[in-house]
Amino acid sequence: MMKSSFNKLCNRIKNIGNYSRTKYGAIAFVCVAALYVTETHAQTSGGITVRARGVSGAEHINLKVGGVTVANWTLTTSLKDYVYSGTASGDIQVQYDNDATGRDAIVDYIYVNRETRQAENMKTNTGAYANGACGGGSYSETMNCNGYIGFGYTYDCFSGNCGGTGSGSSSSATGGTTACKGYVGITFDDGPTSNTATLINQLKTNKLTPVTWFNKGQNVASNSALVAQERTVGVVQNHSYTHPHLPTLTYQQIYSELSQTNTAIQTAGSPKPTILRPPYGESNANVQQTAQALGLRIVTWDVDSQDWNGASTAAIVSANNQLQNGQIILMHDGYTNTNNAIAQIAANLKTKGLCPGRIDSSTGRAVAP
Numbered sequence: 001m002m003k004s005s006f007n008k009l010c011n012r013i014k015n016i017g018n019y020s021r022t023k024y025g026a027i028a029f030v031c032v033a034a035l036y037v038t039e040t041h042a043q044t045s046g047g048i049t050v051r052a053r054g055v056s057g058a059e060h061i062n063l064k065v066g067g068v069t070v071a072n073w074t075l076t077t078s079l080k081d082y083v084y085s086g087t088a089s090g091d092i093q094v095q096y097d098n099d100a101t102g103r104d105a106i107v108d109y110i111y112v113n114r115e116t117r118q119a120e121n122m123k124t125n126t127g128a129y130a131n132g133a134c135g136g137g138s139y140s141e142t143m144n145c146n147g148y149i150g151f152g153y154t155y156d157c158f159s160g161n162c163g164g165t166g167s168g169s170s171s172s173a174t175g176g177t178t179a180c181k182g183y184v185g186i187t188f189d190d191g192p193t194s195n196t197a198t199l200i201n202q203l204k205t206n207k208l209t210p211v212t213w214f215n216k217g218q219n220v221a222s223n224s225a226l227v228a229q230e231r232t233v234g235v236v237q238n239h240s241y242t243h244p245h246l247p248t249l250t251y252q253q254i255y256s257e258l259s260q261t262n263t264a265i266q267t268a269g270s271p272k273p274t275i276l277r278p279p280y281g282e283s284n285a286n287v288q289q290t291a292q293a294l295g296l297r298i299v300t301w302d303v304d305s306q307d308w309n310g311a312s313t314a315a316i317v318s319a320n321n322q323l324q325n326g327q328i329i330l331m332h333d334g335y336t337n338t339n340n341a342i343a344q345i346a347a348n349l350k351t352k353g354l355c356p357g358r359i360d361s362s363t364g365r366a367v368a369p
């Protein structure tokens, strides 16, 4: 039996509470065994497996991570596992790029971050033929046209059971995964700086990931290599180019601040930003219109750690302790007190069952990564 059919069957069984246990008992047992195999597989960190086939056998697909093609394969007419074993981090797309008559690419699932993501559970499939046209499809594993299926970020955990977000660790110290009761947005402004590597180390050591970086464009331009490091623990977003009081500027000046920052971030290899945090949280109609024109949602914060204002490590920890499900904290990349607070912030969140999340650009709230 193909593993994909297995997973679907297992998922179906999990979803059907009313069916007799006796009838499905044997299959359920096999599912447990299959899960165990998956767990064993999960010991290796990083890497993405793509399970796919073509209709003619000449279909060509690219695996893109963070907008960069990291592997490409020509499919056969049988489902096969195609393995990328590198460590690239970011949003994942499986792209089909040589459509012709008689060709269709079918992506069964990908395996990443210790979970299986079925293509038909994914919202974005720009290669689907639907309503008489290419593009705009969703929840489909078939690409009839050139396009791609979006599989979320490398560190996403759609199953809620990925065994921790840190790379390289096989399981948490408590020997199991605790379901998250909620998600909070951990954010750092004004980087990248000479402090960024130290802060990233703290975040990795304490598994406080993913985070959101609100970068200054001019810092990105002068430290562009640090953007890739930032992306190993989170997502990079827009915090203006020179950190001005945006409401004092003209529309054109604001546009330049924001678009230059997007360009710098994209040039550094990161996806186009979707969120703007205006410096000082200051906004007006011009800022809002400019952000909208550039596809940026304005997101500020719920709790200010005051690290920029000389707050002690204990005060920064205490501010983080106020966070509730969906809320976002303001911190900065560049303060020793902030670096030193990370371990305790991670421990306190864990005690409360709150997990670091990503910021949803459609709602501005912290959600499951």
Ligand SMILES: [Zn+2]
Pocket (backbone or CB within 6 Å): 189, 190, 239, 243, 279, 280
């Ligand atoms: Zn700032």
